[in-house]
Amino acid sequence: MSIQWYPGHMTQARKKAEETMEFTDMVIEVLDARVPAASHNPMIDEIRLFRQRPQLKILNKADLADPDVTQAWLNYFNAQPNTKAVALSCKKPGDAKKIPAICRKIAPHRGSHLKPLRMMIMGIPNVGKSTLMNALLNRRVAKVGDEPAVTKSQQRFDIDDTMSITDTPGMMWPKIAYDSDGYMLAASHAIGRNAVIDEDVATFLANILLKSYPALLNTRYKLDAMKLDVNVMDGVDLLEAIAKRRSYKRHDGLWDMEKTAVAFLTDYRSGAIGRVSLESPASRAEMMAQTLPEQPNTSENNTDTDNATDTSL
Template identity: 60%
Template sequence: MSIQWFPGHMNAARRNAAEAMEKVDIVIEVLDARLPQASCNPMIEQLRKHRQRPCLKLLNKSDLADPVATKAWLDFYNAQKNVHAVALSCKKPSDVLKVPKLALQLAPHRGSALKPLRMMIMGIPNVGKSTLMNALLKKRVAAVGDEPAVTKTQQRLYLGNDMVLIDTPGMLWPKIAHPTDGLMLAASHAVGTNALIEEEVATFLADNLLVHYGRLLSARYSFATEGCDGVSVIEAIAVRRGFRIKGGELDLEKAAHVLLQDYRTGALGRISLETPTTRAALLAAYQEHISLGEAAAALEAEEKEQEQGRSRS
């Protein structure tokens, strides 16, 4: 299943962000620590690099992510030019207090009443931007909800006399190149429910968990995972929880929803869906696929040319 979700307001949000980018000093990009690169919007990267703006990457929900994977991601991002990355939870006031100081380090020439530090907060839907805004300003200035794309308009707010915050709506991008990225985003609730089938997303998640976190599945649902695949995990959850529909058949839809919710809330444990290593393998496989496609196209063109030559002779 290939998941695509790009509501109309996101297109307007992209145009507004491009215009505002010219007048900001740094970009604060909020990522999901459980899938940092899959939750990194390439449009945001393109906009900030075009304007040569430094970026503070906040790996939010780090309390839900595998700490070993998070450490690897921090090393990965902190090796990049004009990027500083930190792991935190926007729900922890002590973590949020660090953000203004970290932002100021990326633009030390700003941060006074005459030259306030202008920060643009960006990220995909439901990643925690609004929670961050409310925590920084210590009041509710942005709507927070469990559904993605709650914020739909840009806001300009002041953090004291020396800092300005520009909050942008959550933005995905028009075409998600890698199907697994779409599934990871769906599992983490970054796309609307109308763009996905929960059973398929939960099956993908279960397959991933079987490879890397089988013990957490066993601990949560009390069944052995040996010999299981994603589908049988959903079935086993339905059996263990007694989820059945009229006629006695297993209620796989309800079981799928339970698995997704347990992952999203952290009830399953601290889980990361990708690491720099798995990301590199994904990109390598994708490039290989493209190369094979190009080779096939070239071969087809060559055969067509030879056939035309034979017909002319």
């Protein structure tokens, strides 16, 4: 199954971003530190590079990600031209306050009263753009919610007399090329729930974490106390074990796997399982080498629909 999600308002968001980029000096792209490559929207590069604008990549939610993997991503991104990457948590005001000074170094020709530095925050839904905006301005100006696509229109504000910033709606792209990217984004809550099946996403997530972080899963769900060997389990086994551990049963007496899936995804999203990353530069390269990307279906044109879609291929 392939997960696709491209609500109609995002087409207009892209057009508006293209217009604003002409009057922007640099781009701040906010990524999810747990899935930095999967949470990168390739359309942002298209818009940015057309105007030859430098960028700051912020790996947000770094407090939830594996610090060693995050460092590998910083090394990877900082080796790219016209790119600076930092890892932080936008929920920590002290972290966000570092951003203006970094931006001044990236665009030293701007940042005066005569030539204010004009920045634009971009990224996919629910990665923390609005939280960053509020922290930079030290007041609540952008609506924040734990759901994708809360921001629907651009907002521009002055940080001071020498810097301004534009917050943009979260933008997805019309076709997610790799199935695993769709599942990682869904697990990280960047895709609306009406486009996914929670049990499928939770099973996918469980398989990744069983491979990379079995000890954290064992600690969180006390699998050894149930006489289960985390090293021989698959994703379905793990979800069933969690259902039994927490006594999640339906009225008909069967295990409530839907409730279990939501609980497991919530544990991941909140950091209750521990600091984990779903991809590294090495695993990303391996995945791309082994997996052919999904090709767009030119016979279908549903990118301008107002509702999220879940397309099974």
